[in-house]
Amino acid sequence: xxxxxxxxxxxxxxxxxxxxxxxxxxxxxxxxxxxxxxxxxxxxxxxxxxxxxxxxxxxxxxxxxxxxxxxxxxxxxxxxxxxxxxxxxxxxxxxxxxxxxxxxxxxxxxxxxxxxxxxxxxxxxxxxxxxxxxxxxxxxxxxxxxxxxxxxxxxxxxxxxxxxxxxxxxxxxxxxxxxxxxxxxxxxxxxxxxxxxxxxxxxxxxxxxxxxxxxxxxxxxxxxxxxxxxxxxxxxxxxxxxxxxxxxxxxxxxxxxxxxxxxxxxxxxxxxxxxxxxxxxxxxxxxxxxxxxxxxxxxxxxxxxxxxxxxxxxxxxxxxxxxxxxxxxxxxxxxxxxxxxxxxxxxxxxxxxxxxxxxxxxxxxxxxxxxxxxxxxxxxxxxxxxxxxxxxxxxxxxxxxxxxxxxxxxxxxxxxxxxxxxxxxxxxxxxxxxxxxxxxxxxxxxxxxxxxxxxx
Amino acid sequence: xxxxxxxxxxxxxxxxxxxxxxxxxxxxxxxxxxxxxxxxxxxxxxxxxxxxxxxxxxxxxxxxxxxxxxxxxxxxxxxxxxxxxxxxxxxxxxxxxxxxxxxxxxxxxxxxxxxxxxxxxxxxxxxxxxxxxxxxxxxxxxxxxxxxxxxxxxxxxxxxxxxxxxxxxxxxxxxxxxxxxxxxxxxxxxxxxxxxxxxxxxxxxxxxxxxxxxxxxxxxxxxxxxxxxxxxxxxxxxxxxxxxxxxxxxxxxxxxxxxxxxxxxxxxxxxxxxxxxxxxxxxxxxxxxxxxxxxxxxxxxxxxxxxxxxxxxxxxxxxxxxxxxxxxxxxxxxxxxxxxxxxxxxxxxxxxxxxxxxxxxxxxxxxxxxxxxxxxxxxxxxxxxxxxxxxxxxxxxxxxxxxxxxxxxxxxxxxxxxxxxxxxxxxxxxxxxxxxxxxxxxxxxxxxxxxxxxxxxxxxxxxxxxxxxxxxxxxxxxxxxxxxxxxxxxxxxxxxxxxxxxxxxxx
Numbered sequence: 001x002x003x004x005x006x007x008x009x010x011x012x013x014x015x016x017x018x019x020x021x022x023x024x025x026x027x028x029x030x031x032x033x034x035x036x037x038x039x040x041x042x043x044x045x046x047x048x049x050x051x052x053x054x055x056x057x058x059x060x061x062x063x064x065x066x067x068x069x070x071x072x073x074x075x076x077x078x079x080x081x082x083x084x085x086x087x088x089x090x091x092x093x094x095x096x097x098x099x100x101x102x103x104x105x106x107x108x109x110x111x112x113x114x115x116x117x118x119x120x121x122x123x124x125x126x127x128x129x130x131x132x133x134x135x136x137x138x139x140x141x142x143x144x145x146x147x148x149x150x151x152x153x154x155x156x157x158x159x160x161x162x163x164x165x166x167x168x169x170x171x172x173x174x175x176x177x178x179x180x181x182x183x184x185x186x187x188x189x190x191x192x193x194x195x196x197x198x199x200x201x202x203x204x205x206x207x208x209x210x211x212x213x214x215x216x217x218x219x220x221x222x223x224x225x226x227x228x229x230x231x232x233x234x235x236x237x238x239x240x241x242x243x244x245x246x247x248x249x250x251x252x253x254x255x256x257x258x259x260x261x262x263x264x265x266x267x268x269x270x271x272x273x274x275x276x277x278x279x280x281x282x283x284x285x286x287x288x289x290x291x292x293x294x295x296x297x298x299x300x301x302x303x304x305x306x307x308x309x310x311x312x313x314x315x316x317x318x319x320x321x322x323x324x325x326x327x328x329x330x331x332x333x334x335x336x337x338x339x340x341x342x343x344x345x346x347x348x349x350x351x352x353x354x355x356x357x358x359x360x361x362x363x364x365x366x367x368x369x370x371x372x373x374x375x376x377x378x379x380x381x382x383x384x385x386x387x388x389x390x391x392x393x394x395x396x397x398x399x400x401x402x403x404x405x406x407x408x409x410x411x412x413x414x415x416x417x418x419x420x421x422x423x424x425x426x427x428x429x430x431x432x433x434x435x436x437x438x439x440x441x442x443x444x445x446x447x448x449x450x451x452x453x454x455x456x
Numbered sequence: 457x458x459x460x461x462x463x464x465x466x467x468x469x470x471x472x473x474x475x476x477x478x479x480x481x482x483x484x485x486x487x488x489x490x491x492x493x494x495x496x497x498x499x500x501x502x503x504x505x506x507x508x509x510x511x512x513x514x515x516x517x518x519x520x521x522x523x524x525x526x527x528x529x530x531x532x533x534x535x536x537x538x539x540x541x542x543x544x545x546x547x548x549x550x551x552x553x554x555x556x557x558x559x560x561x562x563x564x565x566x567x568x569x570x571x572x573x574x575x576x577x578x579x580x581x582x583x584x585x586x587x588x589x590x591x592x593x594x595x596x597x598x599x600x601x602x603x604x605x606x607x608x609x610x611x612x613x614x615x616x617x618x619x620x621x622x623x624x625x626x627x628x629x630x631x632x633x634x635x636x637x638x639x640x641x642x643x644x645x646x647x648x649x650x651x652x653x654x655x656x657x658x659x660x661x662x663x664x665x666x667x668x669x670x671x672x673x674x675x676x677x678x679x680x681x682x683x684x685x686x687x688x689x690x691x692x693x694x695x696x697x698x699x700x701x702x703x704x705x706x707x708x709x710x711x712x713x714x715x716x717x718x719x720x721x722x723x724x725x726x727x728x729x730x731x732x733x734x735x736x737x738x739x740x741x742x743x744x745x746x747x748x749x750x751x752x753x754x755x756x757x758x759x760x761x762x763x764x765x766x767x768x769x770x771x772x773x774x775x776x777x778x779x780x781x782x783x784x785x786x787x788x789x790x791x792x793x794x795x796x797x798x799x800x801x802x803x804x805x806x807x808x809x810x811x812x813x814x815x816x817x818x819x820x821x822x823x824x825x826x827x828x829x830x831x832x833x834x835x836x837x838x839x840x841x842x843x844x845x846x847x848x849x850x851x852x853x854x855x856x857x858x859x860x861x862x863x864x865x866x867x868x869x870x871x872x873x874x875x876x877x878x879x880x881x882x883x884x885x886x887x888x889x890x891x892x893x894x895x896x897x898x899x900x901x902x903x904x905x906x907x908x909x910x911x912x913x914x915x916x917x918x919x920x921x922x923x924x925x926x927x928x929x930x931x932x933x934x935x936x937x938x939x940x941x942x943x944x945x946x947x948x949x950x951x952x953x954x955x956x957x958x959x960x961x962x963x
Contacts, residue, residue, distance in 0.1 A: 001806050001807050001810050001813060001814075003806075004535065004537065004806060004807075004814075004905075004906060005813065005814070005817050005905055005906070006906065006907065006908035006909075007817055007820065007821065007905075007908060007909055008813075008817070010909060011816075011817075011820060013909070014820055014824045014909060015820070017824065017827065017828070018823060018824060018827045020823075023816045023820065025852075026816065026819045026820060026823055026852060027707050027819065028852060029675070029676035029678055029850075029852055029854075030676055030704070030707055030708050031678060031680075031681065033681060033712075034680070034681065034708045034712040034713055035707065035708055036706060036707055036708055036709065036712070039706070039809055039812070040577060040578065040705075040706050040809050040811055040812060041577060041809070042574060042577060042808050042809040042811065043808045043809065044808050044809055044810075045805075045806055045807050045808040045809070045810045046805045046806060046808065048537075048539050048806075050805075051539060051543075051802050051805045051806065052539060052542070052543070054805070055543040055546065055798075055802060056546065057563075057768070057769075058548075058563035058566055058567055058768055059543070059546045059547075059548025059549050059563045059564070059567075059798070060546075060548055060563065061548070061562045061563035061566075061766070061767070061768045061769075062547075062548035062549070062552050062556075062560060062561050062562070062563040062564055063552070063556065063560035063561070064547035064548060064551040064552065065551045065552060065553055065556075066547060066551050067547070070553075072553050072555060072556065074553075074555055075789070076553055076554075076790075078551070078553070082471055082504075084504055084507065084508055086545070088507075088508065088511040088512065088515070089511075090541055091511075091512070091515040092520050092521075092522030092523070093515040093516065093518040093519065093520045093522060093523055094514075094515055094518060094520065094731070094732055095520060095522070095536065095541070095729045095731060096520030096521035096522045096523075096526075096533075096535075096536050096729055096730065097518055097519060097520035097521075097730065097731070097732045098526075098528060098531050098533060098730040098732065098733065099730075099732070099733040100732065100733070101528075101886075101888075101889070102519075102876070102877075102880060102885065102886050103939070103942040103944075104877065104880055104934050104937040104938070104939055104940065104941065104942060105518070105519035105880050105885065105934075105937050105938070106518055106519060106732075107514075107517040107518065107938050107939055108513075108514035108515050108516065108517035108518030109514070109518050109732040109733075111514055111517070112511070112514050113732075114953075114954070114955070115460045115461070115955065117953055117954050118460075118461065118954040118955040119497070119499060121954045122497035122498050122499060123497050123499075125497075127953075127954065128953050128954070129953075129954070131733065132734070134589045134590065134593065134788055135589070135788055135789060135790070136789070137786070137788065137789035138593075138787075138788065145633075170786050170789045170790075171789050173785035173786040173789075174785070174786050174787060174788065174789055176785060177596075177597075177600055177784055177785060177786070177787055178633070180600075180634075180635070181600075181603075181632075181633050181634040181635030181636075182633070182635065183635065222486075222487060222488055222491055224488050224489070224490045224491055227490060227491070248493065248497075249493070249496075250487050250492065250493050251487055251491055251492070251493055252490075252491050252492060252493050252494060253493065253497075256494070271550075272550040272551050273550075273551065273552065273553050273554075274544075274549060274550055274552075274794060274795045275549055275552045275553070275554050275561070275564055275790070275791065275794030275795065276553075276554030276788075276789075276790025276791050276792070276793075276794055277589055277735070277788065277790055277791075277792055277793035277794055277795060277796070278589070278734070278735030278737075278793040278795050278796055280735075290951070290953075296733060297953060298953070299947035299948065299950070299951055299952055299953055300947065300950075300952035300953075301942055301943045301944065301946045301947035301950075301952075302942070302943050302946060303939040303940040303941060303942050303943070304932075304940045304941050304943070305939075305940050307939050307940070308457065308939075309939040309942045309943075310942075310947075311942045311943075311944050311947045313944070313947040313948050313951065313953075314948060314951075316948075318625075319592070319625035319626050319628075319629035320624075320625040320626075320891070321625070322625075322629075323625045323628040323629060323638075324628035324629055324631070324632040324638040325632070326625065326629040326632075328629070328633070329592040329593075329595065329596055329626050329629035329630040329632075329633055330590070330592060331590065331591065331592045331625075331626050332590040332591060332592065332723060332730075332733065332734040332735070332736035332738075333590070333733050333734040333735075334731075334733075334734045334735050335731055335732040335733035335734050335735075336729070336731025336732055336733075336734065336735060337731075337734075337735060339731075339732065343507065343511060345499060346460055346463075346470075346499065346500055346502060346507055346510075347470050347471045347502070347504065347507055348470055348471050348499070349465075349468070349469055349470035349471070349499050349500060349501040349502065350467075350496035350497055350498070350499050350501065351467050351468040351469075351470075351496070351501075352468070352470045352471045352473065353496065353497065353499065354493075354496060355468075355473050355476070356473065358476045359473065359474070359475075359476040359477070361476070361486045361487070362476035362477050363476075363477060364486060365486050366477055385486050385487060385488045385491075386486065387486065387487075402557075406557060411556065411560075414555060433473070435477075436477075437477060
């Protein structure tokens, strides 16, 4: 504490200058009935050294994904972030600034975010991107509310949006919370038993306000059927696609096959999984949605001398101007993490992105082959093309398999029963660019020994 | 000018990576025909030295707390201790997944639990969740809980949320996103809550009132107990916007004031860096009757048992508690901004039971700065064209205060915005401008506890110097910043929202 308060010990001098005599005088406006009489029942203050020791002890009790073969992804990537990313983004001028309301002294972050918008726009092949959402789930949720505002007037199915059946329950729950107040009727867009979109039943969604699908799906499936979806649902329905940002190094970006809004988890670019946050969501769209978009947007402009300059723009959409009529309540976003993402994307470059995607694809394929070679283990969808994730059908409960693997020091993946009760014998295996042959071998050996155990 | 998209090195320039494990060909078939990317994105091709220089150049064109005094009212721009940045680099937070089994994340759960308990203690609430990732999301989550509470009581007809006209814009925006109609009540002449207006606004349709205390004018709402009584009598719930929590810790709390739900801004009160706009963290706390509606899950603990795996060594086993069927579910798909929670934990540990000192110094600095600004010496007074007036008349303020520059505008046309821009020339971030909207030509100033008396004295002196300057100098400011006044209208009319692309395209 002593090192944080420059005026400690000088209180009297400052109070006297104002004609006050005690610190208590400053709080005279707080009525007696609600004044706290006793000190806060909290432990005593600590020094930096003591806090560091406690942090090392407590966080040291956590198991780092890097210390063991890890196949838990489920929407977050056990990525490698180049060293310069964190070092540059946490320069004090970036780290300790706030929303650039004063563009004249905020050109650095404004330009960096304008460049971020460009990097995202190029990645997903749509013309406009914002400065970030909280994560993939709120990006998807606010894409739906945005699309309903744009399409509701002309929609045949008003206040209605369809969401892919394969959107996992935690993400769907966020979407429900964000759409309930707007009175949006959420319906389920069916997929076939093989996990691919059922274009026949998708005709039910024609004329609604928005359709939300994911490419790849939460089960890692790359679905060619999605490229026909826009034709099925029609011009007056927004096609919203959630992406794995890394996959776009080899997979055609949704902007090129009809998507009107693209969202996704930006985390693989810029920051480690960090226990689930802070991470950032990307949000890009075609011009039609621009004025109903959530979030901050940076525009290019000029200063009075004609120098190139950047500034926040379209602020009339936002809560600090429009209050209850704002397009979103978002104020603080994830700018710093988006900056980390921008630096990471910039260093990758186009071919670096492609290489990264190929590495993940190669890991996916290699892991898939190693596991399906085990008798008794099948792919949930054997014909599918997967990226990063794939689902296995096991000869027993996935929780048992994961416990067995855990005992061997392998983090095996996700029990799909935790998402969908009917899939308790299925496991979601996730890989990344760092998955090694040794990791795969350890997983395969562990699975094989578990399968043998179930047959014994 | 350094332009990211002008870096156009050879193909493959940039980050060096290992080969894909099976060679590039093997991965080919994993993308089905018809989905293979036809053209790579037009990203720059740049080496590490070029990019380090680019982002360093950009950082030099940006102003943070580290650069200078940042009195941005309502945002609590306090110093961000660097230890916290070091801690979040530890693999035990950077390299963990929120869905790892509980025995692998005992340390994270223990920190979450400690933070939940600390926030509950400081706010007088019963149960806290750390899931919301920003103040606005905390508001949204808590109002959703209140909505479900009324629903469970068969009171869906409660469809209105009351906010004072001095409220943060996020309050009405968050309630509106939940589907509520907003009733905005005017402040009284002294800037404080108008109880008569509140009495006129409440009724059987009242779902909740959202209010911050101290208010955005920096005033403590003296009649807050009566306000909570009026709202509760109507059957409504009281929501505390914790944006100004930095002013009151250890002195009073929203529980004592009668609130039912509250959000905390860990990026304000607990020094999570603001990062150019985020990340934040916006935990919420509630009284017992709302606990069953909170987002799920919440960190919990029990006594360790003999056959538990190794924990953190404090005799407890930590676990995620599912809130149950009445929970609103999730507002962020994981457990919130865990990295921000860990930083805030490290910050809180510095103060512990002395958090009260933090609030005392925040209020001391605010009152002191207001006093020195409003009481210039005779010589300075004489030189000043027109003194600002208080945004609201009061003997005391809390952690922030407002000034109206209307007298200067009336005298010579110099606006609040002009003065704000001129402050940039003197090496300060501008205070919050034109908010709250009820104060004309408003500057809202929050110095925080981490500024020294010397900084406050110098700022006041420089502020006086500006008020004494030739109007032309002020209206054409800033003069010394990386760019001069930016044309925001041009930006909004032309909407150039991305770089046009590489100047020379080698694709």
